[in-house]
Amino acid sequence: MKDRRSFIKKTTLGATGVALGSFAFPAKSYSNILGANDRVILGSVGIRGRGKGLLDSFTKMHDKGVFVKTLCDVDSSLFNERVQLATNNQGGKAPKTETDMRNVFDDKDIDAVVIAAPNHWHALSTIWATQAGKHVYVEKPSSHNVWEGRKMVEAARKYNRVVQVGFQNRSISNVMQAMDFLHNGGIGEVFMARGTCFKPRNSFGRVADSTPPSSLDYDKWLGPANYRPYNEKKGHYNWHWHWDTGNGDTGNQGPHQFDVARWGLNKNVHPVKVQSMGGIFGITKEECSQETPNTQISTFEYEDGKILEFETRGRYTNGESNGNIKIGNMFYGTEGWLEINGSTWKAYKGSEKEPFAGSGMADGAAVGGDTSFRTAPDSDGHFANFITGVKSGNRLDINCDVEVGHMSTVLPLIANIAYKTGETLRFNGEFENFIDNEAADLMLTRRYRYPYIVPENV
Structure with missing residues (x-):
C-alpha cells in the first residue's frame, strides 16, 4: 500500500x-x-x-x-x-x-x-x-x-x-465579490469557515433485487463500481446514498459549500486533521437501503490552526445565521463575520446587528480606503x-x-473516511494520505472492476 x-x-x-x-x-x-x-x-x-x-x-x-x-x-x-x-x-x-x-x-x-x-x-x-x-x-x-x-x-x-x-x-459575480472582500481583510483575519447542507430527505424505501429494465445497460452503469445485483432503489439518483456509487449529501450538495469555505479561508493546501460524526436518523434500515449518513458534522484543522466546519442535516431543521441559511456559508474573522446565502452576502462588523457591507451595498464604508471590491466582477457564468x-x-x-476542484473535493471525501473509521485522522497533504492509519488509507482508493480501471499511470 x-x-x-x-x-x-x-x-x-x-x-x-x-x-x-x-x-x-x-x-x-x-x-x-x-x-x-x-x-x-x-x-x-x-x-x-x-x-x-x-x-x-x-x-x-x-x-x-x-x-x-x-x-x-x-x-x-x-x-x-x-x-x-x-x-x-x-x-x-x-x-x-x-x-x-x-x-x-x-x-x-x-x-x-x-x-x-x-x-x-x-x-x-x-x-x-x-x-x-x-x-x-x-x-x-x-x-x-x-x-x-x-x-x-x-x-x-x-x-x-x-x-x-x-x-x-x-463564476457567480456576487460570490466572487464576497471572496475579494474576505481576502482583502473585510472582517479582519478569517480564522473559521462554516458550510451548511440542510436538505430534509424522506425514506426512498427498500425493494428486492430485480432484473434491469431493457433500456438500461447495467454493466456500463456500474462501470468502476463493485458488482451488485440491480436494485431499483439503488439506481437513478438514489445511488448518492450508497457508498459504492455515491458520497452522501456531504459529498453531493456539500462540495459546493466546501469549495466556498476553503476559498474564503484562502487555503490552497489540505488540512492536517479531520474528524466527523453522525448517523442515519428518522429512517430505519428495515425501511430503506440508505448507507450514507443523513446527519453529519465534520471539522477540519489547518496547520496554522484555522478551522473549517461543515454540517449536513437531512431531517427537519431550522436555518442558521441572520439569513436563515440552509445551503450556504458563514465566515468568522477577528473584526466581524460574513454570511453567504446563494448569491447574496452580508458582512457584520463586531457585534453590530446591521450589515456594513454586502452584495448590492456599493456605498458601504471602504476597507482600508479601498472600494474596488465593492463592484462585483463581471461573469457570464x-x-x-x-x-x-x-x-x-x-x-x-x-x-x-481540476486541481482547484480536487482540493475542495478532498474535504468531503476525507470527512466520510473519518466518519467511517470513527477516529480523528491526521492527514499528510503532500502525499495525500493519512498518518499512521492503514485502515483509513485503504479508503483513499477502491478496487476497480475490470475493464473499468483507473490506471496507475494515466
Whole structure:
C-alpha cells in the first residue's frame, strides 16, 4: 500500500502513462481545430437529472457557436425527450445518440465533453476523455475517492487539456465579490469557515433485487463500481446514498459549500486533521437501503490552526445565521463575520446587528480606503467560462481548474473516511494520505472492476 501511495503526490507526476484501448493516440490528434468562428462541438455524457440541466444550458449557447453533437447515456429511454430538447435549443439541429461514452471520445469532431454521470464514473470518464484529446467539464464532486482525483489532475496536465469542475459558485459575480472582500481583510483575519447542507430527505424505501429494465445497460452503469445485483432503489439518483456509487449529501450538495469555505479561508493546501460524526436518523434500515449518513458534522484543522466546519442535516431543521441559511456559508474573522446565502452576502462588523457591507451595498464604508471590491466582477457564468477555456486551450482562463476542484473535493471525501473509521485522522497533504492509519488509507482508493480501471499511470 505504501508503494501505491508514493505516487499520490501534491505535485503532478511526469511518468509516461499507458492509454487504454482505443485511446492510445496523442491528445492533439483530434481533427476539429477551432475555426475562425470559434465553433465548439460538444458531447454530453450523462443526461438524466443534472445532466439534463447541463444539456439545456449548453445547447442554449448555440448562438455563441456551441453545438452539442452527441448525447450519451446508458439508459436509452431518455433519448427521445433529450434529443427534442437539444434540437429545439439548437435551431432544429438534432444531436446523435450513443450508449457508450468511449464512442463519444473517439469522435474526432468533438472538442470537449460535459460529464454528468454518477460520482463513481467522474474520474475514469475524465481520464479517458483527456487521453482522447478532449477538454472536459465534469460535475462535482470531481471524484469518488481521493486517489483517483489526483489521477484526474495528472491526466489533465499530461494531455494539456482544460478540465473545469462544476463548482458554479466560482463564476457567480456576487460570490466572487464576497471572496475579494474576505481576502482583502473585510472582517479582519478569517480564522473559521462554516458550510451548511440542510436538505430534509424522506425514506426512498427498500425493494428486492430485480432484473434491469431493457433500456438500461447495467454493466456500463456500474462501470468502476463493485458488482451488485440491480436494485431499483439503488439506481437513478438514489445511488448518492450508497457508498459504492455515491458520497452522501456531504459529498453531493456539500462540495459546493466546501469549495466556498476553503476559498474564503484562502487555503490552497489540505488540512492536517479531520474528524466527523453522525448517523442515519428518522429512517430505519428495515425501511430503506440508505448507507450514507443523513446527519453529519465534520471539522477540519489547518496547520496554522484555522478551522473549517461543515454540517449536513437531512431531517427537519431550522436555518442558521441572520439569513436563515440552509445551503450556504458563514465566515468568522477577528473584526466581524460574513454570511453567504446563494448569491447574496452580508458582512457584520463586531457585534453590530446591521450589515456594513454586502452584495448590492456599493456605498458601504471602504476597507482600508479601498472600494474596488465593492463592484462585483463581471461573469457570464460557469458554462460560458468553460467554453472560453476550450477556445483558448488555457486552463488559466477557467475559474475552477481540476486541481482547484480536487482540493475542495478532498474535504468531503476525507470527512466520510473519518466518519467511517470513527477516529480523528491526521492527514499528510503532500502525499495525500493519512498518518499512521492503514485502515483509513485503504479508503483513499477502491478496487476497480475490470475493464473499468483507473490506471496507475494515466
